Amino acid sequence: MSTPPRSDVPWYVAPLPERLEDFALRFAWLIVAINLAGTAFGFWYYRVQFEATPILAWPLVPDSPVATLFIALSLAAYKLDFDADWLHALAFFGCIKLGFWTPFVQLVVNGQGDLWWAMYWFLVVSHLGMALEAFLVHRYANFSVPAVAVALAWYGFNDVVDYFVAFLDGPHHTLLRAEILPAGIDHSIAAHDHAAAGAVVLTLLATFLALATRVKYLEARRDV
Numbered sequence: 001m002s003t004p005p006r007s008d009v010p011w012y013v014a015p016l017p018e019r020l021e022d023f024a025l026r027f028a029w030l031i032v033a034i035n036l037a038g039t040a041f042g043f044w045y046y047r048v049q050f051e052a053t054p055i056l057a058w059p060l061v062p063d064s065p066v067a068t069l070f071i072a073l074s075l076a077a078y079k080l081d082f083d084a085d086w087l088h089a090l091a092f093f094g095c096i097k098l099g100f101w102t103p104f105v106q107l108v109v110n111g112q113g114d115l116w117w118a119m120y121w122f123l124v125v126s127h128l129g130m131a132l133e134a135f136l137v138h139r140y141a142n143f144s145v146p147a148v149a150v151a152l153a154w155y156g157f158n159d160v161v162d163y164f165v166a167f168l169d170g171p172h173h174t175l176l177r178a179e180i181l182p183a184g185i186d187h188s189i190a191a192h193d194h195a196a197a198g199a200v201v202l203t204l205l206a207t208f209l210a211l212a213t214r215v216k217y218l219e220a221r222r223d224v
Helices: 018-026 028-045 047-051 055-060 063-079 085-110 117-134 145-164 190-223
Strands: none
Touching (some): 018 028, 028 047, 028 063, 028 117, 085 117, 085 145, 085 190, 145 190
16 A cells, blocks of 8 residues: 655654655554564563452553554554554554653663663663654544544543552552562652653643644645
């Protein structure tokens, strides 16, 4: 299938060079495979946290693997010409949110600690790659208001049960090494608040960017 054209939109909507977008979309199946491998690794990475979490709450725990699954399915839907704007919105939100939240937490909240240096930097770099992937979605998604509402509802709900309201033995956010103290896990320390603030800000950022993308593309089409 031909690569959808890129309209003249602001840099904050489409920060990647057009040639890079074209290249990535041309080899989208390879990116799908990489993200599926990342999803499998992510579920393995969360295995210990799954053991301490009720089964019904499992979908709320592995945020990054779920985000890589969303972007893999989104790109696959694009290549198969399957209309799934809600899925594209979920992929965009997930990659923006986790792509930036995880490096923020690792670099600012957690630090390397006793985590193997290679794993530490793998987590930082691979998640920044997720953030870059998010800016491919605008080339084939419409970001309709209902689709953005679905993504906002899912990630907003995650923010609430991760940090603010106990739900099924929550909180269910990614375990923060900074919260692990000799007496046990302490969710009352500043690290918890910093991680929560980062999550909420990024959910708001993803909402703004998704709606701004829709508005700017509609404006560009109107001007043609």
